[in-house]
Amino acid sequence: xxxxxxxxxxxxxxxxxxxxxxxxxxxxxxxxxxxxxxxxxxxxxxxxxxxxxxxxxxxxxxxxxxxxxxxxxxxxxxxxxxxxxxxxxxxxxxxxxxxxxxxxxxxxxxxxxxxxxxxxxxxxxxxxxxxxxxxxxxxxxxxxxxxxxxxxxxxxxxxxxxxxxxxxxxxxxxxxxxxxxxxxxxxxxxxxxxxxxxxxxxxxxxxxxxxxxx
Amino acid sequence: xxxxxxxxxxxxxxxxxxxxxxxxxxxxxxxxxxxxxxxxxxxxxxxxxxxxxxxxxxxxxxxxxxxxxxxxxxxxxxxxxxxxxxxxxxxxxxxxxxxxxxxxxxxxxxxxxxxxxxxxxxxxxxxxxxxxxxxxxxxxxxxxxxxxxxxxxxxxxxxxxxxxxxxxxxxxxxxxxxxxxxxxxxxxxxxxxxxxxxxxxxxxxxxxxxxxxx
DNA sequence: TGGTGTGAATCGATTCACAGCC
DNA sequence: GGCTGTGAATCGATTCACACCA
Numbered sequence: 001x002x003x004x005x006x007x008x009x010x011x012x013x014x015x016x017x018x019x020x021x022x023x024x025x026x027x028x029x030x031x032x033x034x035x036x037x038x039x040x041x042x043x044x045x046x047x048x049x050x051x052x053x054x055x056x057x058x059x060x061x062x063x064x065x066x067x068x069x070x071x072x073x074x075x076x077x078x079x080x081x082x083x084x085x086x087x088x089x090x091x092x093x094x095x096x097x098x099x100x101x102x103x104x105x106x107x108x109x110x111x112x113x114x115x116x117x118x119x120x121x122x123x124x125x126x127x128x129x130x131x132x133x134x135x136x137x138x139x140x141x142x143x144x145x146x147x148x149x150x151x152x153x154x155x156x157x158x159x160x161x162x163x164x165x166x167x168x169x170x171x172x173x174x175x176x177x178x179x180x181x182x183x184x185x186x187x188x189x190x191x192x193x194x195x196x197x198x199x200x201x202x203x204x205x206x207x208x209x210x211x212x213x214x
Numbered sequence: 215x216x217x218x219x220x221x222x223x224x225x226x227x228x229x230x231x232x233x234x235x236x237x238x239x240x241x242x243x244x245x246x247x248x249x250x251x252x253x254x255x256x257x258x259x260x261x262x263x264x265x266x267x268x269x270x271x272x273x274x275x276x277x278x279x280x281x282x283x284x285x286x287x288x289x290x291x292x293x294x295x296x297x298x299x300x301x302x303x304x305x306x307x308x309x310x311x312x313x314x315x316x317x318x319x320x321x322x323x324x325x326x327x328x329x330x331x332x333x334x335x336x337x338x339x340x341x342x343x344x345x346x347x348x349x350x351x352x353x354x355x356x357x358x359x360x361x362x363x364x365x366x367x368x369x370x371x372x373x374x375x376x377x378x379x380x381x382x383x384x385x386x387x388x389x390x391x392x393x394x395x396x397x398x399x400x401x402x403x404x405x406x407x408x409x410x411x412x413x414x415x416x417x418x419x420x421x422x423x424x425x426x427x428x
Numbered sequence: 429t430g431g432t433g434t435g436a437a438t439c440g441a442t443t444c445a446c447a448g449c450c
Numbered sequence: 451g452g453c454t455g456t457g458a459a460t461c462g463a464t465t466c467a468c469a470c471c472a
Contacts, residue, residue: 007423010416011463017415018396035431044396048465051432063431063471086418095313102309103410111414150418174421176413182232182258190420192413196317199390199406200325201231202224204300204364206404207388209221225441249453262443265454277449277453 008056013080015053018043020076027069035066085110089148089172091163092155093118093133096178100152101129113152115142140170149173157181164191222270227294229267232257234290241283249280299324303362303386305377306369307332307347310392314366315343327366329356354384363387371395378405 008016022042026034036054037047054067059075061067090097090113097116104113116133118124123133134142143151151172155163160179167175167189174190177183180198185191222230236256240248250268251261268281273289275281304311304327311330318327330347332338337347348356357365365386369377374393381389381403388404391397394412399405 007420009463010420013416013419014412017412017419021394021412022396037431042396044398046465049463052434052464055433061432063433064429065472066431080415080419082418082422088414095316099309099313100410108411111411111418149421150414152414173424174417176410176417180235182236182256184258188424190417190424192417192420194408194410194413196314196390196408197322197325198228198231198235199408200302200364200366201294202227203388203390203404203406204296204325205227205231205294206221206224206406207363208296210387210402210404223441251453260443262445263441266442266456269455275454277455278451279450280453 008053012053012056015043015045015049016057016076016080019050019053020073020080023067023069023073023076027073032069033066034069034072036061039067081110085112086150087112087114087146087148088150088152089113089139089143090116090131090152090154091136091139091167092153093120093123093128094154094156097152097154098128100154101131105129105131115146115148117142139166143167143170143172147171151175153177153179155179164189222267226267226270229257229259229263230271230290230294233264233267234287234294237281237283237287237290241287245283247280248283248286250275253281295324299326300364301326301328301360301362302364302366303327303353303357304330304345304366304368305350305353305381306367307334307337307342308368308370311366311368312342314368315345319343319345325364329360329362331356353380357381357384357386361385365389367391367393369393378403 019039022039023034026042036050040047040050043050054061057075057079059067059072088111090100093101093116101113101116113131116128116131117136117139118133119136124135126133149172151167153160153163153175157179160177160181161183164175164177164183164185168186172189175185177191177193178196180195183191233253236253237248240256250264254261254264257264271289271293273281273286302325304314307330315327315330327345330342330345331350331353332347333350338349340347363386365381367374367377367389371393374391374395375397378389378391378397378399382400386403389399391405391407392410394409397405
């Protein structure tokens with residue numbers, strides 16, 4: 001076991017999360033050990049990439065047998081997760097917001113949406129997929145009081161910037177944004193964008209290229 | 215105007231799509247010209263990056279004034295879009311599928327979901343957000359007949375692989391996948407993944423790092 | 429022999445820096 | 451002077467190739 005030095009890149013972390021998933025899958029099918037090339041196959045990356053990535057978390061496999069699935073899962077969890085799990089806030093309970101609530105309802109208590117906010121008075125105080133909905137005016141009070149550090153932003157594009165400003169002001173450290181806009185955020189806030197329209201346009205573009213390339 | 219040589223990378227295309235959006239925004243506020251550094255500011259990238267990216271589409275700005283917004287928009291559309299627009303199929307009309315339908319309902323006719331499929335008999339033949347829902351058993355017949363080339367995959371993870379196999383078999387060229395699994399697809403199919411859980415875990419991870427780095 | 433860990437090499441993406449232009 | 455377009459340099463990510471181990 002080596003010492004871990006610096007924070008790995010976003011790409012490495014994304015792949016580590018992916019490895020964890022496919023390893024958990026394999027472990028459930030009672031595969032005790034996995035080779036780098038098997039893991040790579042399942043995750044869609046090269047074997048060398050897998051080995052290089054796993055260096056980052058300081059877990060060493062054994063030559064010949066590969067990686068012990070359960071112990072590697074432990075190492076990944078230790079590296080990726082906070083021991084206690086984390087609460088998240090959902091901002092915007094439209095169609096997308098509801099889909100997200102339903103998606104997270106029940107599963108993965110380590111990362112759960114525990115409070116939602118919306119402007120629509122019809123939604124206030126309702127419990128949707130196990131999550132209570134509060135008025136947007138209480139974002140600051142509730143997030144500050146419950147010390148929530150993560151937020152999912154599912155509001156219309158035209159209010160996304162002002163909303164993320166509020167979130168930054170009340171101590172949110174990470175935001176997953178679904179609004180199709182380039183948000184400006186302070187250094188102290190990690191932002192990731194899931195831009196459905198952009199991805200679709202990208203798919204449309206490249207789907208025309210693959211046919212040419214052969 | 216230079217000749218465009220080879221297909222740019224995914225990153226470049228993603229940014230071009232993003233530029234188009236912010237330029238369209240600026241054009242509506244009647245800004246006739248944009249400098250590379252203004253465009254970069256709005257899109258969250260460097261000015262050099264903007265200039266380098268725009269080289270790919272062979273549009274030349276004028277020194278001193280920058281880029282003409284309406285003409286640049288035309289060039290971007292010519293490069294990114296198919297002249298006629300493209301139909302898409304949605305596979306899986308659960309909460310997420312419905313959210314996607316509502317999101318695309320009405321807007322952007324150039325890229326529209328024109329047909330949906332689901333297993334649930336309750337949904338069959340209903341029209342949801344302007345889109346008719348057909349039984350999954352008719353995927354092949356309808357997609358082949360209507361010559362649809364793009365699909366959005368919003369089915370549960372455990373049936374995603376078999377579904378994408380069907381799509382590949384009936385001539386789909388591009389798939390946007392929301393299921394949290396690493397799908398295996400043939401070379402002839404361009405796949406992009408929008409993995410909400412993965413992104414959230416990434417945000418959770420890096421939101422803890424920003425605080426350390428300062 | 430067939431695996432891992434890893435330095436070195438390669439490949440790609442970004443930035444620098446400056447020529448050319450208005 | 452301040453802009454664009456772009457070769458050169460830098461930076462980062464991936465792959466290669468091989469030492470080392472069971």
